Amino acid sequence: MIFVTIGSMFPFDRLIQVMDAWALANPRQDVLAQIGNGTYAPKHMKFVRRLSQTEFGATVAGATLIVSHAGMGTVITAGRAGRPMVLLPRLQEWGEHTTDHQIATANWLGGKPGIHVAATDADLPAAIVAAFSEQDTGSRIAPVADPAFTDRLRTAIRGFNNSVKVTVQ
Amino acid sequence: MKTDQKIMAIASGGGHWVQLMRLRPAFEEMNVFYVSMDKSAAVDVPGQRYYTIRDASRKQKWGFFVVMLQLFRILLTERPKVVITTGSAPALIALILAKHLFSAKTIWVDSIANAERLSTSGKTAGRFADIWLTQWPQLAKSDDGTRHPEYWGAVL
Numbered sequence: 001m002i003f004v005t006i007g008s009m010f011p012f013d014r015l016i017q018v019m020d021a022w023a024l025a026n027p028r029q030d031v032l033a034q035i036g037n038g039t040y041a042p043k044h045m046k047f048v049r050r051l052s053q054t055e056f057g058a059t060v061a062g063a064t065l066i067v068s069h070a071g072m073g074t075v076i077t078a079g080r081a082g083r084p085m086v087l088l089p090r091l092q093e094w095g096e097h098t099t100d101h102q103i104a105t106a107n108w109l110g111g112k113p114g115i116h117v118a119a120t121d122a123d124l125p126a127a128i129v130a131a132f133s134e135q136d137t138g139s140r141i142a143p144v145a146d147p148a149f150t151d152r153l154r155t156a157i158r159g160f161n162n163s164v165k166v167t168v169q
Numbered sequence: 170m171k172t173d174q175k176i177m178a179i180a181s182g183g184g185h186w187v188q189l190m191r192l193r194p195a196f197e198e199m200n201v202f203y204v205s206m207d208k209s210a211a212v213d214v215p216g217q218r219y220y221t222i223r224d225a226s227r228k229q230k231w232g233f234f235v236v237m238l239q240l241f242r243i244l245l246t247e248r249p250k251v252v253i254t255t256g257s258a259p260a261l262i263a264l265i266l267a268k269h270l271f272s273a274k275t276i277w278v279d280s281i282a283n284a285e286r287l288s289t290s291g292k293t294a295g296r297f298a299d300i301w302l303t304q305w306p307q308l309a310k311s312d313d314g315t316r317h318p319e320y321w322g323a324v325l
Contacts, residue, residue, distance in 0.1 A: 008183030008207075052209030053182065072282045073184030076191070076325070104284040141325065145191040149322025153195035153253070153276070156300055160251050160274040161174040 003063035004033040004045065005056075007071040011038035012096055015088050018121045019067060020044050022128070032059065057081075065131055067124075070102040070117075075109065079141040084114040084131040088124060177249035177267065179204040181257045182224065185280060186210055188255040191324040192278065195253070202247055204240075204263065218247075222259060237262055241270075249273055255324075256280050261290040265297050276300040281323055283308075291318070 004019045006012035016035050023031050023044035031045035034056075041047065051059060060066060060074075061081045068074045070089040078085045089106040090096035110117035116131045118124040144150065176196050180189040186205050190213055202218035203210075211219040222239040225232030240263045252267045253276040254260035267273035277298035279291035284305050287295075295301045301318040303309055309320035 053186070053207045054209045054212050071184050072280065073187045076184070076187045079325075098289075099286075101282050101285065101288075105282055108284055143191070144194050145324040146322050147194065149324075150192055150194040152321050153192060156276070157176065157196055157199065157251055157253070160299075 001030040001032060001063045002028075002065045002067060003059050004031065005066065005068045005074055006034060006036045006038065007069050007074055009036070009071075010090075010097060011036045012069050012090060013038045013040040014094065014096065014121065015067070015069060016040050016042055016047075018088070018124055022125060025125075032063075034059075065128070067128065069096075070106040070109070072105065075105075075115075076141070079114070080143065082114070082140040084116070084134050086116045086118055086124065086127045086131050088118045088121070174200065174250040175247055176201040176251045176253065177204060177244075177247065177263070177273070178202070178253050179260045179263050180255045181259060182206040182210065184282060185254075185256045185260070186213075188278070188280060188324045189253075192253070192255070202249070204243060206259075225259060233259075233262075237266070240266055244271055252276065254278065256288060256290055258290045261294055261297075264294060268297050274299045276302070277318075278302045279304060279308075279318060281305075281325060287318065 006015060016033055016038055017040050020042040033042050033045050033047040034051055035047050035049060057077055060077045060083060063083055066078045066083050066085045070087040087106050089102035092100045106117045109115045114134060116127040118127040176199050178189055178201055180186045182205055203214050204220045204222060206221055206224045208221050220243050223232060223236050225236045236259050244267055248271055251274045252264050254264055255278045264275045268275050275298045277294035279287050281304040302321055303318040304323035306320045309317055
């Protein structure tokens with residue numbers, strides 16, 4: 001199954017339109033798109049508006065390929081499941097996000113195991129072919145952040161708690 | 170270790186929540202409760218108190234007002250001493266309310282999605298957070314004399 005997703009926030013009709021055209025050119029029954037509040041309803045792939053957090057995780061785990069915006073929720077969820085991804089970054093200039101930070105995210109992640117970036121719509125089909133060559137990225141990211149980071153946060157939180165107690169006494 | 174000092178861990182749905190979950194070893198065995206937007210996210214924190222608030226961007230004034238009321242009610246009920254968040258705007262409101270009305274200590278971890286500049290909420294959070302963090306070392310440099318967030322690490 002190919003899972004196309006715009007993430008949890010704003011619509012991303014460009015991704016849905018490009019993937020609908022791709023689905024027309026590469027007919028298969030198992031393409032599911034999650035389109036949010038988009039105005040473009042795809043004709044050549046199945047679609048849902050929203051998925052709960054649980055359904056989203058299950059759909060990612062059940063997919064052989066994820067095609068999505070360059071959002072960290074999707075990237076981390078797919079990375080946890082070891083699924084290959086194609087990322088199309090949202091552009092501020094076309095009203096797809098409030099800033100161009102997804103370009104930075106795509107530049108940072110492109111080339112990492114299982115991650116293929118399509119900088120433009122035209123790059124998407126080739127990126128899909130490349131991603132399909134690795135059905136399982138083989139690299140699953142750890143479930144939690146680097147312990148050095150969380151330990152430092154934990155120490156700081158404990159420090160807050162202790163200082164609160166001292167002021168009470 | 171259980172402590173009576175409550176911790177509020179709050180994040181918007183999607184990527185912000187996914188990042189907050191990756192920070193759980195920092196607080197999961199403490200007296201913590203969670204706040205986000207999607208009811209189904211409760212399955213990520215089984216057996217722990219989980220509240221939902223409305224999803225509202227800063228553009229929707231009425232929606233934002235409702236979110237403020239929801240947050241105020243949660244804060245009044247729980248009275249956390251520490252607030253930790255990975256964003257976004259509604260979480261910033263929670264952080265400010267908790268700091269000013271309930272004297273909570275606050276931690277802002279700017280999203281890893283902001284590699285080149287802090288989010289708008291993240292910039293504002295610098296005025297209110299006791300610990301103000303970016304997940305990108307290059308954003309923590311302070312050679313231009315202005316105040317910058319610290320870098321302690323990243324969720325990935």
